[in-house]
Amino acid sequence: MSINCYTLTMELTHIFIEDNQTRSVHYVLKYNLLLSRKQIRRLKINNSIFVNGQPCTVKTPVLKGDKISAKLFEHLVTNDILSTNIPLDILYEDEYILVINKPKDMLVHPVGKEIEYTLANGIKYYYEQQNVYMVSRPVGRLDRNTTGVIIYAKNAHVHTIMAKQLSESTSKKQYLGIINHIPDNLEGTISLPIGRAKDSIIQRVIDDSGKISHTTFRVLAVYKDSALVLFTLLTGRTHQIRVHAQAIGNPLIGDTLYGQFSPFIDRQALHSYSSTFIHPFTKEVIVLHAKLPKDMRLLIKALR
Secondary structure (H helix, E strand, O other): OOOEEEEEEEEEEEEOOOOOOOEEHHHHHHHHOOOOHHHHHHHHHOOOEEEOOEEOOOOOEEOOOOEEEEEEEEEEEOOOOOOOOOOOOEEEEOOOEEEEEEOOOOEOOOEOOEOOOEHHHHHHHHHHOOOOOOOOEEEOOOOOOOEEEEEEEOOHHHHHHHHHHHHOOOOEEEEEEEEEOOOOOOEEEEEOOEEEOOOOOOOEEEOOOOEOOEEEEEEEEEOOOEEEEEEEEOOOOOOHHHHHHHHOOOOEOOOOOOOOOEOOEOOOOEEEEEEEEEOOOOOOEEEEEOOOOHHHHHHHHHHO
8 A cells, every 4th residue: 555645753852952042943943953854845834943832934924931832743755664573682672772783684775676675674674563654764775684773763863963973973773794914013003095996886995085084993803813892883884894994905804805715704704783863852962782693603612
């Protein structure tokens, strides 16, 4: 069944407290409520902006003590993704955020002919069991065979706030990876620009004309000719850890795109171990962890 409708997701309010400042409603929406240009445009279309309970325009001036309200509506189109009963390992959930421990061999979104067994399909099914019809909004991505923590925002406004934290590095993502060989330095920062490889839509390479990229690393354990490493992303480029690990001569074990096949694991040994972020409304610092998956634990056992 096709479902196309507008639904009220939340009402945001702000009490303007600045003295001797001439500001407009638009200023409050953008800088105090952190709404995107697209969201403000939708508010205008739906006549969903109020000052002290009275309808207004974005040009309406605001004074100290005024209460600015915005009723957020979203146009939900849910018939483009199949609903699939996939067990979800939920690490955290409230009315704004859903955090999942992603398994290996699973895409975040349907791509090409793979339209059924992805996190988006499983999340849609999970929501439908609660009579909720919600768009799947991941904050960042994980490769098919990278496991671990992935955050979903439950509406566009929350996604805007969480994505801003990610781009401004006020949130932190850490990964556990098992690399070939023991690095010369047991900790450090890899700062090398990453661009797309020629004639490939998937592979990335170190490229002086690419996007600046920073990854810190710290060796946690050393085995015979390999190491367990904690990686922290300071930027968020496609395949960043995988490319940077290869660039310093220590590709991830099992990474056939940037390294070599391993008889001990059938994927790159990379796990999104933790995520630290500021809750968009409570302002509480949330720290979430996903334990190392079984295949990486078995790999460590084989390497010892």
